[in-house]
Amino acid sequence: xxxxxxxxxxxxxxxxxxxxxxxxxxxxxxxxxxxxxxxxxxxxxxxxxxxxxxxxxxxxxxxxxxxxxxxxxxxxxxxxxxxxxxxxxxxxxxxxxxxxxxxxxxxxxxxxxxxxxxxxxxxxxxxxxxxxxxxxxxxxxxxxxxxxxxxxxxxxxxxxxxxxxxxxxxxxxxxxxxxxxxxxxxxxxxxxxxxxxxxxxxxxxxxxxxxxxxxxxxxxxxxxx
Amino acid sequence: xxxxxxxxxxxxxxxxxxxxxxxxxxxxxxxxxxxxxxxxxxxxxxxxxxxxxxxxxxxxxxxxxxxxxxxxxxxxxxxxxxxxxxxxxxxxxxxxxxxxxxxxxxxxxxxxxxxxxxxxxxxxxxxxxxxxxxxxxxxxxxxxxxxxxxxxxxxxxxxxxxxxxxxxxxxxxxxxxxxxxxxxxxxxxxxxxxxxxxxxxxxxxxxxxxxxxxxxxxxxxxxxxxxxxxxxxxxxxxxxxxxxxxxxxxxxxxxxxxxxxxxxxxxxxxxxxxxxxxxxxxxxxxxxxxxxxxxxxxxxxxxxxxxxxxxxxxxxxxxxxxxxxxxxxxxxxxxxxxxxxx
Numbered sequence: 001x002x003x004x005x006x007x008x009x010x011x012x013x014x015x016x017x018x019x020x021x022x023x024x025x026x027x028x029x030x031x032x033x034x035x036x037x038x039x040x041x042x043x044x045x046x047x048x049x050x051x052x053x054x055x056x057x058x059x060x061x062x063x064x065x066x067x068x069x070x071x072x073x074x075x076x077x078x079x080x081x082x083x084x085x086x087x088x089x090x091x092x093x094x095x096x097x098x099x100x101x102x103x104x105x106x107x108x109x110x111x112x113x114x115x116x117x118x119x120x121x122x123x124x125x126x127x128x129x130x131x132x133x134x135x136x137x138x139x140x141x142x143x144x145x146x147x148x149x150x151x152x153x154x155x156x157x158x159x160x161x162x163x164x165x166x167x168x169x170x171x172x173x174x175x176x177x178x179x180x181x182x183x184x185x186x187x188x189x190x191x192x193x194x195x196x197x198x199x200x201x202x203x204x205x206x207x208x209x210x211x212x213x214x215x216x217x218x219x220x221x222x223x224x225x
Numbered sequence: 226x227x228x229x230x231x232x233x234x235x236x237x238x239x240x241x242x243x244x245x246x247x248x249x250x251x252x253x254x255x256x257x258x259x260x261x262x263x264x265x266x267x268x269x270x271x272x273x274x275x276x277x278x279x280x281x282x283x284x285x286x287x288x289x290x291x292x293x294x295x296x297x298x299x300x301x302x303x304x305x306x307x308x309x310x311x312x313x314x315x316x317x318x319x320x321x322x323x324x325x326x327x328x329x330x331x332x333x334x335x336x337x338x339x340x341x342x343x344x345x346x347x348x349x350x351x352x353x354x355x356x357x358x359x360x361x362x363x364x365x366x367x368x369x370x371x372x373x374x375x376x377x378x379x380x381x382x383x384x385x386x387x388x389x390x391x392x393x394x395x396x397x398x399x400x401x402x403x404x405x406x407x408x409x410x411x412x413x414x415x416x417x418x419x420x421x422x423x424x425x426x427x428x429x430x431x432x433x434x435x436x437x438x439x440x441x442x443x444x445x446x447x448x449x450x451x452x453x454x455x456x457x458x459x460x461x462x463x464x465x466x467x468x469x470x471x472x473x474x475x476x477x478x479x480x481x482x483x484x485x486x487x488x489x490x491x492x493x494x495x496x497x498x499x500x501x502x503x504x505x506x507x508x509x510x511x512x513x514x515x516x517x518x519x520x521x522x523x524x525x526x527x528x529x530x531x532x533x534x535x536x537x538x539x540x541x542x543x544x545x546x547x548x549x550x551x552x553x554x555x556x557x558x559x560x561x562x563x564x565x566x567x
């Protein structure tokens with residue numbers, strides 16, 4: 001096995017692989033940052049507008065809930081195609097890494113919205129009542145009670161999403177994006193180089209495992225349990 | 226300082242739901258709590274106590290009537306306007322409701338941050354409060370590392386942090402064992418006596434009322450069925466409903482079941498004598514033989530409240546009818562005597 005990899009033309013595959021890894025990190029990072037932020041806002045909206053919530057508002061909750069349910073079940077590869085006109089309008093191009101990021105932001109936003117909502121629901125309502133009784137404003141409660149109290153599970157939820165994004169980014173090649181998935185297909189599969197495909201597999205495993213380890217470590221540190 | 230009551234309820238009702246599912250948690254309640262007193266509200270669970278106490282700081286809104294607290298009409302204020310007045314009302318909860326993401330010092334500091342205290346003052350105040358509740362050595366621990374009693378002491382420190390005028394205690398000892406209950410009640414009493422804070426405590430435990438309350442209201446099905454000084458209410462409940470509640474809680478007035486059991490071994494006339502003046506009652510009992518009457522103590526006991534003792538004793542009296550009659554008259558001059566109806 002090792003001999004197989006020694007035999008690879010590293011002067012070619014080395015730079016190709018590095019640039020594929022860089023593309024994956026670029027796509028995942030941007031989609032995670034923006035989707036994570038917008039998803040957090042939508043998740044907080046879902047949680048606070050639900051019945052009995054801090055900003056209880058049935059119409060707003062139903063509307064937001066409907067949109068999340070509408071987008072979330074769409075398989076990523078279909079979402080890429082379906083969003084094409086919007087992608088071209090916003091990004092200026094329907095192909096390439098940035099176009100992929102745009103679609104990934106949609107997917108991660110709605111996944112995170114649900115994860116945020118679900119984790120906030122599990123917070124003891126008594127803690128929120130205590131903060132209200134102390135005279136904390138609703139915004140302060142959201143920022144200094146809700147989020148810190150749910151931080152551990154939120155970190156695990158975000159870890160789940162960043163790994164899902166790595167998975168999505170592997171489809172980037174469909175609309176001319178790069179990344180490790182594209183590398184595996186173009187350099188490995190299409191050219192009958194299984195060892196190159198397996199190289200990509202190893203890289204993805206290391207990538208995902210590292211993310212999971214960091215996520216678990218951070219969640220444990222926050223929860224101290 | 227004005228003499229207006231600190232808390233005033235005028236014909237307050239709170240209903241939940243509509244139509245068939247309509248539940249009246251608080252039903253036409255009027256009450257007033259004066260500065261510096263400890264006001265207890267006692268009742269079985271489901272009596273509407275939790276809703277009542279939450280009407281004081283606006284966590285619940287009345288559906289009818291008005292609530293005035295600290296000179297402001299709480300019931301007319303919007304959620305956003307309530308934040309200021311709430312920082313003058315501390316609250317302690319049955320389940321403590323501490324922030325798990327903050328350590329002990331962080332929990333106590335939170336209301337101070339809300340009230341806009343600067344960091345140095347905040348730190349000094351937190352230290353002072355942890356000293357007051359005896360947890361100075363636990364400042365950097367997290368709630369899950371504390372026992373139930375310690376958690377509630379943190380809860381009390383947090384509730385007292387911003388120097389509130391009023392402390393609301395919502396079943397503050399119901400999740401604690403008897404020893405810890407005593408510890409928390411002593412702390413509440415100290416808060417009242419040393420800091421002059423007005424306390425409203427709701428509970429289903431007579432122990433809480435006995436050891437800290439000055440005045441008590443008995444609540445049943447959303448209504449206050451009796452209220453007054455603790456001693457007066459419990460030594461001679463006026464309504465049969467609270468007679469049963471108070472009797473059940475104090476276990477010193479025989480229930481009909483108790484009477485059946487007593488009848489299994491004791492004959493003679495059964496009377497209940499009030500022990501408001503226990504010394505005088507004892508003196509009369511000492512003269513039983515000279516009256517030609519023998520007695521057996523078949524039920525009863527004494528309780529001590531914040532300010533006084535009271536109790537009821539049930540006696541089975543044997544002897545000539547006229548002798549027993551004379552003896553009952555003598556007893557009645559020492560403490561109110563009631564016949565036991567079978």
